[in-house]
Every structure is written in C-alpha cells, then in structure tokens.
Amino acid sequence: MAERVPVSGTTRLYAVLGDPVAQVKAPGLMNPLFDRLGLDAVLVPVHVAPENLAATVRGLSSVENLDGLLVTVPHKAAARALADTESTTVTVTGTANAMRRNADGGWHADNFDGSGFVRGLRLAGHRPEGRRVSLLGAGGAGSAIAAALLTAGVSRLAVHDPHASRLSALLARLERYWPGRSAATVPEALGDADIVVNATPLGMRAQDPLPLPLSALAPSCLVADIIMEPRETALLRAAARRGHQVHHGLHMLEQQVDSYREFFDLR
Template sequence: MNPADTLEWSGLKLDGNTAVLGIIGDPVAQVKAPLPLTQLLQRRGINAVLVPLHVPAAGVAPLLQALLAVRNVAGIVVTVPHKQRVAGLPIDTLRAAREAQAVNVVRRAGDGWQGDLLDGAGFLAGLVRNGFDVKGRSVGLAGAGGAGNAIAFALAAAGAASIDVRDADASKRADLVDRLRALGYTAGEWDAASPRDLLVNATPAGMREGDALPIAPEAIRAGHTVAEVIMEPHTTPLLALAQQRGARTVHGRHMMDEQLERMADFFAEALR
C-alpha cells in the first residue's frame, strides 16, 4: 500500500486532522460504542474517532488532567466504574450530571472539561421505543451507582409513581433515595424481591459468568417489564429469566443506541 495523507477503510477516515475521543472504564473490553459512535460522527462529516482506554480508578484524575495538554483530544466517554468519580473532579457539569452526581461524557471547554450525563435520557428513550410508558408506574431499581443515579432521576422526572432502590452499599442507596426525596419524588428502599411494574438492573451483575442475579426471581411477573443496562452479553441471565416468566424485556443495547445520537450532539460542539 502506498503512503497517503489520509487512510480510509470501510468508509472511515483517519489522518493528521482527526480528533480523538476516548472511552474510559475498568474493565473496558466490553464496550460497544467505539465503532458506532465513530461511524455516526464521520457520517455527520466530523473527522473524529473514539478509542477505548483501560484506566484504573487511581488513574482517572491524572489522565484527564494530562489529556488537556493533548490538543486533538476533544472529549471522553466515561463508563463503569468511573462515572461518580469523574463527577467529583473540578469540572463544569450540566444539570443532569449535577442532579445525579455522575458523569458519562466530558468535552473540552476552554482550558478545562465540561461534563454531562446521558445515561438517563438514553435509557428512558429506549423504554419508550419499546412501548413502555413510565408515567404512574412503580420502579424497582438495582444499583445506586452512576447509571442507577442517572436512570432514577430520568424516570422520576418522566412521572414514575415511585422509585425504590437497592444497592450493596447502603450509604449509596440512602444518598440516592434522599436526593430523590429532596426534589419531591417518591422513593424508598427496595428488597429486590418485591414486584414492581418496571424492574431495572443498573449494576454490573450479569456481565460475567456466574454473577448472582441482581433481582430476585420472585419479583419478576408476567406482563411487567425488566430492563438492563448491560450490553454484553446481549441477553443476560436476568433477561433470560424474565423472558421465561413472560415479562417484557428491554436490552442494554437499546440504551446505548439511543445515547449515540445524544453523544454525537454533545461532542459536536467541541469538534466544530
């Protein structure tokens, strides 16, 4: 192959003018966003690529600080388990990120970073696309981490009648419940065995073979809806059980698909 100023393959573009976005997590091998978000940006005429970066917790703050010196790094997608950690850094945050105290996207803004949280909006849009109207429904939410916070506030704002939460970390669960109540929403503790109209797994449980179910089987009823944030495997043991019991299921991929357009919009401002 002869050298060229621009290398293109499968319709993608990579050259000296390419802006770089990273996606940070620990682990990161399971992420699905790099190729579809890169394709979406380039279809919009934006010369950018998204690459995975495996970063342990202790490396998050120094990495973001160091990347400010790399002028063609335009932003970062943040995944498990770093969303709340990034929200605690000295960066500018938009409303959804402030309410949920979690960040899943940051973009270059002047001499620093600006962060937002798109998980909740993406999750809610995925439910709507699958025919579920959250208004007036009871919600059982497993997980009070970054994704759980985002989903809780999005569902509450969309009119959920109640949002009950469980988490292995009692202080995280109590903090989320308290912040929901402070904004006037109905929220409480959930034992994960009680039925709800909508059951949500916002934990990593189900990513690895042998993980315990994040929601007890007796909570899953025919006609109810069980939704995942996990994208790999596509059908987690929780969703497989829900299907067997006659519940409607919403896969984690729906949340990501709905987020991609929102991510592209968010980063476009830093990439123009």
C-alpha cells in the first residue's frame, strides 16, 4: 500500500458536498487513489444545507487550491444550475455529481452516477440489454441512471417519483432522446419488471418505510439499491428474505472512480 502523502501547504483540495454527509463513501475511495498516484491531494466531506449551496459553491470558487467538487444528495439538480459549462450527460439528465475548474476559474459539470450504476450491474453479471426496468426516484442519481439504462439498451423504463413536476420533466427529457421507451409508473405496478432500482433516499435511516411493496414483484426480479450506507438496506434485506437477487449501492460509486480520475485529470 502506498504511504499516505501528508497534508501540507501544497495540498490540492477536493470536496464532496451533501446534506447529510455522514454516509458518503467517496473519501474512502478517492483518498487511497490519491495515495496510489502519489498525489498531494485530499477529498473531504462538506455538510451544506440546500439553502446554503449556492453561497458555498461561490465561496469555494475563491479557494485557489481547490480543484474539484463531488456532489451528493440532495444537491445534484441544484449543482447543475451553478455550473458554467456542462457535459451532454448533464444536459440530458438535468443533474450533476462532479464539477471541475475551467481554465477561466468557472465550473464544468458532469454526471457519472448512471454510467457507474450500469457498469456495476454488468460486472455483477446483470446485463440490462433488453430488460424491463422500473426505477423509483427521478432526482439527481435517478435521472442519471434512467439515461444510462436507456443508453445501455433496456427495452422499457418505467419511472416513479412522488414529485409530479420532477417526474414529468425527466420523462420529457428522456422522450427527446429515446422516444417511446420510458413512461411513468406506480410502485404497485411492478409485476413485469426484470430489474427494480431504488434511487430514492428511503433506506438511509432506520425508520424509513420501504420504497416499494415487494409483494408486487415477480420472483425473478433483481432488486437494486443505490444507497451506500447502510450497505444492507432494509429493502435489500427484505428482498433477499423473499428470494430475490439483490444489488448493493456501493457498486455504483466504485465504478465511478476511473471516471473521476479522467475527469479531474489525476495522474
């Protein structure tokens, strides 16, 4: 294992912005990457309430040794509006989970949640091509996962979100790029899904209800969660007890590390 590079006056800074941040796993993946590469850099969690996000990003823009930001719940849609330039993925999804400095000091936004999720599925032996997928959650990560699944070739994507305007906006964006392949659904109508994905925050807290009725699922349905802490969410535990294959949230983040390395030009 590479020796930890000590934090000093020459250290380059990266931050992961969220509310809360106790659950974030990115520092545990990115800081070892910095060490392996011998980089004088550190990623730290920064707890920012939604009403303070814009002021925080503006303030961080003046920190001259800060090179990049990662963005987690619930800031991914708001972060997109704070970027000066954006990737096509951000345009399609309406959300961002990574921001780097442009040459002029502004922010360039991208989103790797969806590609990370799909790569994680494939590495676990669950190929999405031709499958029917039901997605719960049209927020930051959910929108990115929706676009990535359609890119990967799912035959049908059904999306549910209790926020009607957020759901309709996502479906309208998806329709422009993949006409006729996505539609709204409700949690009770999941019986024909081959894969169901929880992209909501439900499951981060012990008192949260299950995001979907497991009794509605076919026995062969794969149940995936994108929550990383706890690793074994109540949904995944309950699904496993009913005999479903399950897919854990950490896979999505682990498969984004190479994308972050390229995005931030870490070498």
